[in-house]
Amino acid sequence: MKIELSDNKVFFEKQGSKKEIHPFWLRERVNSKEFLDQKTQQRLFDPTMLSNNTEITKLKMSEEFLEVTFKDGAHAKLIIENILKEFEKDNELYFINKISWDSNFKIINKFKFSHNFFEEKKMYESLLDFYKYGFVIFEDVPTQNNFIVNFANSIGSIRPTNFGEYFNVKSKPNPNDLAYTSLPLAPHTDNPYRKPVPCIQILHCIENEVNGGQSTLVDGLAVTEELKKNYPDYYKILTEIKVRFQFIDQNVVLEDWAEMIKLDENNRFKQVRFSPRLDFVPLMEKEKLELYYSARNKISEMYNSEKFRIEFKLKPGDLLMMDNHRLLHGRTEYNANEGNRFLQGCYIDYDSTDGKLKHLKRKFNI
Ligand SMILES: [Fe+2]
Numbered sequence: 001m002k003i004e005l006s007d008n009k010v011f012f013e014k015q016g017s018k019k020e021i022h023p024f025w026l027r028e029r030v031n032s033k034e035f036l037d038q039k040t041q042q043r044l045f046d047p048t049m050l051s052n053n054t055e056i057t058k059l060k061m062s063e064e065f066l067e068v069t070f071k072d073g074a075h076a077k078l079i080i081e082n083i084l085k086e087f088e089k090d091n092e093l094y095f096i097n098k099i100s101w102d103s104n105f106k107i108i109n110k111f112k113f114s115h116n117f118f119e120e121k122k123m124y125e126s127l128l129d130f131y132k133y134g135f136v137i138f139e140d141v142p143t144q145n146n147f148i149v150n151f152a153n154s155i156g157s158i159r160p161t162n163f164g165e166y167f168n169v170k171s172k173p174n175p176n177d178l179a180y181t182s183l184p185l186a187p188h189t190d191n192p193y194r195k196p197v198p199c200i201q202i203l204h205c206i207e208n209e210v211n212g213g214q215s216t217l218v219d220g221l222a223v224t225e226e227l228k229k230n231y232p233d234y235y236k237i238l239t240e241i242k243v244r245f246q247f248i249d250q251n252v253v254l255e256d257w258a259e260m261i262k263l264d265e266n267n268r269f270k271q272v273r274f275s276p277r278l279d280f281v282p283l284m285e286k287e288k289l290e291l292y293y294s295a296r297n298k299i300s301e302m303y304n305s306e307k308f309r310i311e312f313k314l315k316p317g318d319l320l321m322m323d324n325h326r327l328l329h330g331r332t333e334y335n336a337n338e339g340n341r342f343l344q345g346c347y348i349d350y351d352s353t354d355g356k357l358k359h360l361k362r363k364f365n366i
Contacts, residue, residue, distance in 0.1 A: 001087070003066060003080055008056045010066065012087060021083075026068050027054040030076040093354060096131040098326075100222035102308045109133050113141045113319070118154040124360035127353055134219060135322040141204060143316050148204040148344045151319065156352020159198050161191065162252050166346035169203070171336045176249050182336040187218045187303045187328035190347075192273035193245035193254040198347035201324045205314035209339025214311045215320065218328040220272035223302045224261055234295035239263050241292055244280040245273065260299065271325040274303060303328055314343070 003021075004011040010021045028047045030036065035044055058069035066083065068076045109129035117123055117138075130136040141151065148166050152158040158165055163177075171182045191198050203215075228235040242257040260279075262271040273279075281292055302308060311332070314320060322329060324347070334341060360366075 001084055003061065003083060005059050005061055008059055010056070010059065010068070012083075014087070023054040023056050023070070024050075024052040026056070026076060026078070027070055027074065029078055030068075030070070030074045031078070032075050035074060093131065093357065096128060098134070098221060099132050100225055101133060101219050101310075102222050103306055103310055105133075105219075105310055107137065107310070107312060109135070110137045110139055113138045113317075118356075119360075119363075121360070121364055124357065124364060124366065127357040127360070130321060130323070130353060131357075134221070134326040135217060135320060138319040138321070140317045141319040143204075143206045145206070146344070148202060148319070148346050151204070152202055152346050152348050152352075155356050156348050159347040159349050161194065161198065161347060162249075162254070166344055169343040169345055170341060182213075182334050182341075184333040185330040186276075187216060187309065187330040188275045189220070189273050189328055190275075190324050191247075192258065192275045193247045193256050193278060195256050196349075197256075197271070197273065198324055199349045200321060200353060201329070201345060201347055202319060202321050203314070203343050203345045204319045205316055205343050207316055207340040207342040208314060210334040210336070210341045211338060212332050212334035213341050214313050214332040216309050216311050216330040216332065217322065218303050218308045218310075218330075220274070220303075220326050220328055221269055223299065223308055224269050224272065227261075227299060227302065231295070231298055233291065234298050235261070237288075237292055237295050238299060241281070241284070243282065245275065245278050246280060247278060260296070272328070274299070274328055276300060 001012075001014045004013055004018070010023075010026060011018050012021050013019075024047075027050070028043075036042070037044055055071040056068055057071050058067075060067040061080070064080060066076075066078045066080050068078070070076075109126070109132075111117075111122055111126040111129075114120075114122075126136050126138070141147065146166065149158060152166075189197070190201055224235070227238070238260045239262070240259065242259055244255060244257050247254040258273055260273055261269070262273070264270040276296075281289065281296075284292070
């Protein structure tokens with residue numbers, strides 16, 4: 001992959017095929033200070049106001065830079081590596097390989113919280129682990145009430161839902177959700193009925209005096225990989241059929257139609273949704289439904305099997321940040337008479353973690 005120059009034209013060569021880069025594509029990227037605000041990297045001109053018959057009058061290339069002068073006098077000094085990245089549609093976050101895991105996973109992704117943590121290199125490392133494993137645990141996070149709001153807003157912006165800006169997880173009378181009882185919670189993803197589904201859930205343990213009430217996590221990516229390998233028909237139907245997820249309470253009716261396993265435009269894993277108390281399969285021919293139910297039973301069996309589940313106890317000050325598009329979470333039963341169990345939770349979206357990670361990468365020049 002390389003850039004070549006010929007007759008005042010710039011070519012991009014990849015795997016033997018050579019194509020001209022449109023001069024206007026380069027013109028849009030002029031970066032001298034009269035055209036680009038050096039601080040915000042925002043354009044000081046509107047490219048839609050320019051004619052796209054731009055002509056290049058001068059070209060110069062060194063190992064590192066491509067310099068282009070245009071007929072209207074504008075000048076660009078572009079880093080060649082950055083041009084190549086744009087052709088690869090290279091997002092800095094794609095370099096992080098997701099590592100799927102099962103019950104053998106040892107929780108190595110723990111970080112001690114400290115003052116000014118959000119601007120430290122440790123924060124960058126913890127976000128890398130979050131993208132690798134789908135979760136990360138912070139320890140010694142101050143247990144003062146509502147600190148979770150500070151925490152979330154120090155990474156990005158909190159994402160409010162109908163449960164509020166944040167929510168308290170403790171057994172309460174007349175609960176509107178099973179999360180607010182002391183019953184066990186089977187592995188599930190949160191809010192599959194929302195558009196969009198909140199990306200990341202944060203749970204902060206304030207008190208935990210009970211013996212049970214262990215937190216459980218399952219890697220939806222690992223289960224999807226195994227389902228695809230061993231049960232391709234089940235994988236296929238769960239990635240194709242959109243089901244209706246629904247949440248109803250006194251003040252709101254929320255609904256969305258989505259696949260239980262969502263793939264991206266390149267047919268790679270994107271998201272899982274699983275909440276068998278809230279999903280409604282559409283009416284289809286009997287044979288197809290037969291296959292669908294078998295597939296759903298199988299994936300449920302896998303999500304609930306010990307093979308994929310890790311179990312651990314959150315202690316006061318622990319804060320679990322998990323990918324709600326990738327992991328399933330749950331908890332074991334506990335006896336509310338043994339003492340207090342009090343967690344606070346909230347959601348943030350990927351733009352918060354993406355933005356923070358890229359900022360810290362830039363800051364520490366990594
Ligand atoms: Fe949940």
